[in-house]
Amino acid sequence: MAGPALRELRTEWLPLGKRRATAALRRVVPAVRAAVEGARNPSVTEIAGRTRSPFRVLVSTVISARTKDEVTGEASGRLFARASTPRTIAALSERTIAALIYPAGFYRTKARAIRALSRSIAFDLGGRVPNTMEGLLELPGVGRKTANLVLTLGFGAPGICVDTHVHRISNRLGVVRTADPAETESALRAALPRRHWIEINDLFVMFGQTVCVPVSPRCSACPVSRSCRRAGVKRSR
Numbered sequence: 001m002a003g004p005a006l007r008e009l010r011t012e013w014l015p016l017g018k019r020r021a022t023a024a025l026r027r028v029v030p031a032v033r034a035a036v037e038g039a040r041n042p043s044v045t046e047i048a049g050r051t052r053s054p055f056r057v058l059v060s061t062v063i064s065a066r067t068k069d070e071v072t073g074e075a076s077g078r079l080f081a082r083a084s085t086p087r088t089i090a091a092l093s094e095r096t097i098a099a100l101i102y103p104a105g106f107y108r109t110k111a112r113a114i115r116a117l118s119r120s121i122a123f124d125l126g127g128r129v130p131n132t133m134e135g136l137l138e139l140p141g142v143g144r145k146t147a148n149l150v151l152t153l154g155f156g157a158p159g160i161c162v163d164t165h166v167h168r169i170s171n172r173l174g175v176v177r178t179a180d181p182a183e184t185e186s187a188l189r190a191a192l193p194r195r196h197w198i199e200i201n202d203l204f205v206m207f208g209q210t211v212c213v214p215v216s217p218r219c220s221a222c223p224v225s226r227s228c229r230r231a232g233v234k235r236s237r
């Protein structure tokens, strides 16, 4: 079954209006980019840069859910050292995959998902990862976040991967007012200049791990505090 389609934009998701939201994002993105300069890229981005393999991006994204970045990098490395194509991973048992990706969170569930994905790509799709949102959403267990990451990092195609950091920071800034990542994706697709689509995930992930952290963000040291409405922030440093 295909995953959820892009939600139709609602005006309340862009409380500043589209023009002002775009202007705010134009100011914020370069400042965030400067703030995270020198930080380590997320593991999935590193894997994408090293391998240029949409399949490895897909599998490591599955591993990365609710898992620390170092663990994702190491677990992906162990799995790919043993098997790195849809056909070779499909030939492994769930147990073997689970042992290779342990201690990633939910490693047993992920092992099942990775095997199912690999089988589907190997045997139904001739070994090729789909390069469209629709095609990716047809894969078992693939949602919009994963599909966007495969499109952007795996294929260099336009997309906005909205994970928990992108969703939280966009709302705190006040450029969007949305209830979930799917709404944030629609709002950002309307307001974020296209040249920032691919990079926004990496930038906000690194910024969200270091400055605009989930609990008690470091607002006093934040380079974009003057552009930020700090919506929903109850406690900060």
Ligand code: SF4
Pocket: 169, 172, 173, 211, 212, 213, 217, 218, 219, 222, 223, 224, 225, 228, 229, 230, 233, 236
């Ligand atoms: S001012 Fe605070 S809430 Fe706003 S982006 Fe910076 S750290 Fe996050």
